[in-house]
Amino acid sequence: MxxxxxxxxxxxxxxxxxxGHDPRQRLRAAFDYVSRHHSDAxxxxxxxxxxxxxxxxxxxxARDIISSCPVTTFTIPGNHDNRSVMRSQLSFPDNIDPEFIQYSIIKGGQRLIFxxxxxxxxxxxxLCEHRLEWLDSQLSIHKDIPTLxxxxxxxxxxxxPMMDQEQTDFGEKLLHRLCSAANVRHLFFGHVHRPVSGxxxxxxxxxxxxxxIQVPLPYPEWNWESFAPAEEAPAVGIIHTSQDSVVVHFHAFCQATSYVTVA
Ligand SMILES: [Fe+2]
Ligand SMILES: [Fe+2]
Incomplete structure (x- = not known):
């Protein structure tokens, strides 16, 4: 897949x-790249x-830009999103949770949980109790299907330091579940605006x-008052998965200086 x-x-x-960075032009450039090279995704x-x-x-x-994508696009919310507005404007699978923007799909013999x-x-x-129960119910089925x-x-x-959240039980509860499920193969997340793996x-x-825009490493140290985006190019990930492998490539679809109007 x-x-x-x-x-x-x-x-x-x-x-x-x-x-100074134009998020619309950059997302358009990302989808232009996808249309040119990844319509087989x-x-x-x-x-x-x-x-x-x-x-x-x-x-x-966003919907207008996403509509240029040659393949079906799935979205989940981040902290900057408004769940009800997002839900009213974007499309989701029929099995979406009635209260939250979470759902799962099975494709190519593999399962994706959003x-x-x-x-x-x-x-x-x-992850509130409702969402944890939903995740538990998902993980209780299809236990033999590789899951991302x-x-x-x-x-x-x-x-x-500026991106790590205060110690809460969110991570504990999520990792406890995902690490207990033998068929969960990999976790993908955003939010930190950086390529990180481990x-x-x-x-x-x-x-x-x-x-x-990209968030710089904390060397030298910075805070939100002194924040300036890292001079690093934006990228898309190209993920290849099989029954027993997950491979992630990163591709800079434009320059660090593209679509920047203010130094
Ligand atoms: Fe963000
Ligand atoms: Fe975020």
Missing amino acids: KIVWMTDPHILAGHGTLV DLCVLTGDITDEGDVESYIL LDTLQDGKSEGV VFCHHPPGKLYL NFRGLSFTALQSTA
């Missing part, structure tokens, strides 16, 4: 930019922060560059 992966486009309606995934402010106009714009870790009004991720999990928030420390308790994970 071949999956195109993008994250954190932070679409802004009007002509809004993110510290099985599906596309966007792991949250679809919009920057969660307003209707931004989702309409989780909603949005906590209204906060930047930190959460996608969410927005990392469940563990990434040594990125494993938590033996469960391998990958985080990906934003299609919009």
Whole structure:
């Protein structure tokens, strides 16, 4: 199975930019690249922060850009999204949870579980009792099918002080479940706007560059007052999976200086 992966486009309606970076032009460039080279993919995934402010106009714009994708695109919310507005403007599978934007699909003999870790009004991720029960019910079936999990928030420390969330039980609860399920092969998340890989308790994970702006490593140290985007190009992930493998490639679809109007 071949999956195109993008994250954190932070679409802004009007002509809004993110510290001078144009998130609409960058997402368009990402999908242009996908249309040119990956129309053979099985599906596309966007792991949250679809919009920057969660307003209707931004989702309409995002939907318009996503509609250029040659393959079916699945989205989940991030902390910048508005769940009800997102739900009203984007399309989701019929088996979507009635309250949250979480669902699963089976394709090519593999299962993809999409989780909603949005906590209204906060930047930190959460999985409430309802969402944990939903995840438990998912993991209790199809135990023999290789399973990939996608969410927005990392469940563990990434040594990125400005991105690591306060210690909560979110990561503990998620990892406990995923690591207990023998068929969960990999976890994919966004939010940190950086390429990061490793494993938590033996469960391998990958985080990906934003299609919009990149967050610098903490060397030298920085905080949100001194924040300036890293001069690194945005990228898309190309994921190849089989019954017994997961391989992730990263491709910079434009330059670090592309679609930047302010230094
Ligand atoms: Fe983000
Ligand atoms: Fe985020």
